[in-house]
Amino acid sequence: MYGTQSSAAPTAPKPHAFAGVFTMLAPQMAALDRFLEGQLAAFEPEIRAMVDYCIDTSGKRIRPALVFLSGWREADGVSEDLVRAAAVVEMVHLATLVHDDIMDSAEVRRNRRTATREFGPTSAVLLGDALFAHALHLATHFPTTEVCAAVSESTRRVCAGEIVQTLRRGSTDLTPADYQRIIDLKTAELFRVSCFLGSRLAGYEDGYVGAADRFGRHLGIAYQIYDDLADFFGREDKIGKTLGTDLASGKMTLPLFALLDRLPPREKAELTLEIGGGRPAQPSLRMRQMLDLGVFDTVEAAVREEVGAARAALNEWPGHAPTRHMLLLSDVLLTQVASLRPVG
């Protein structure tokens, strides 16, 4: 049935990045896999196969990594609380992916067919809902309502960000501030809450939890800018999802802002038409222009700036166990961005 699965087998290497950090987190990630697989039984029998399809183990698992790293304690075993929190944020993330793919009419995600392609958009809406609901149910298994409150609020903010983005599709009317707001809501929010939950559940003091929270937020912004650049410069077999959808679907991202800004008036008008759907997208032309006009450099610099802000949040806490690992993760993101640049 799932014949399009390629690198989705649990033993396949993660298709993407952050490999160094993930080696360190192997026991945690294995525990997370087991935990997520164990959740299948909680779903109604009729929908288990569909849920199983979504909870594959081939994702990048960045949000769980943030939970584990921000809650790191040297010489500790695998914390059950962190595994549960990681499962909550990952499941919320999976739910948003299922819903995103409906809207993007995306065909491929994590190197196999999207849920909407596999089960139809109607079931995908409901499947995403069921994943959301179960994620929040898992969040109620902590002693207090704090985790559930944080996650439900984050989820609402993620949706708000996606709505704003949707409403603005095809329009170049968006300001860079609007873009910043959208990615702050739709991406940085879950990164932030992952770091909040990890550091909080590990019992770190409020000041450090606040610092981890800020680190997560800025890293999330940086990550989304990277992801937007990868939509132009990434390789599908490496990234594992359909690329080039932003331009084709009229989604204004930083690379497009920067390109519009630098094109001469006539060409700017032409790209505006492309974004608005008035003519076919020309991704190769746009990539070449982005390289020629220094757009790639600008976007890379924007990622660096946000990574810098993320790192600065941890400045006062060099001795805390998570700090070193979180800094390492932010380094990996910089390497990733740089590797998007075409050779030669």
Added chain:
Amino acid sequence: MYGTQSSAAPTAPKPHAFAGVFTMLAPQMAALDRFLEGQLAAFEPEIRAMVDYCIDTSGKRIRPALVFLSGWREADGVSEDLVRAAAVVEMVHLATLVHDDIMDSAEVRRNRRTATREFGPTSAVLLGDALFAHALHLATHFPTTEVCAAVSESTRRVCAGEIVQTLRRGSTDLTPADYQRIIDLKTAELFRVSCFLGSRLAGYEDGYVGAADRFGRHLGIAYQIYDDLADFFGREDKIGKTLGTDLASGKMTLPLFALLDRLPPREKAELTLEIGGGRPAQPSLRMRQMLDLGVFDTVEAAVREEVGAARAALNEWPGHAPTRHMLLLSDVLLTQVASLRPVG
């Protein structure tokens, strides 16, 4: 902007049923309206107008009524806890309506355009998500995780029911047991949890909470069977939503089961084609047949049976304050079903 609004003004009478019980609940419903309106500020400014459009005050509010009635205490004022719980279940319900309408491509709900018609299906998916997320966030404002756990689990079950229904669309392969399972999940679940929350939050003993829970479940099943009959026999101006969608969209409901069961083979084959989308739906013909072949009576009897089971759950608790009011509500449902029968 919202020019299609007709009976949606807060002062307009509820478009539908349960009027007697609602008069008694006027202070509670007014408090619920105020509470829900107060929640708008919690949503991101960019999506408030959309949320406001969904949180109109013209709904039937049956689930909030169940919360208030099952948590009834004579001579009590309006309980803040019950208002909050009522808001949680109503908001979950509103979210499911927003998503349902996408799938049904419904044009009208509560006498005005559906969210999917007003904002587009993409925004409607996200808007439903944001409502879900905020409902669960409100559920975390209780001292323990119990409310949030109950509501998130119910929500997952509701979605599972909807998925099963979706997967079976257009097929007459469904058994009556499948139908029972679907409505148990998609409708009875929220009715049940409403009664559970009301009686629990009002501090009733476990035995009574269990009884209220069973009452809610059976009433929910009865209500869905009524609603499925109303899809054929209701009047749109009275029910306030697009009717006749079940046959047209191939949704097998009890009236269709019973009709298929009684039609001679050749006509049965024809109706099977209609349900499968192989030929246009003939709702008037089917209604006449339902009346002639006693299908209306059979379905009405099924409603009565479930209402009977609901009432029986309260048999041991005649003296408890909520009991009388819950029984009254179940009476109203029977009146409603009877009133669907065409005159003459």
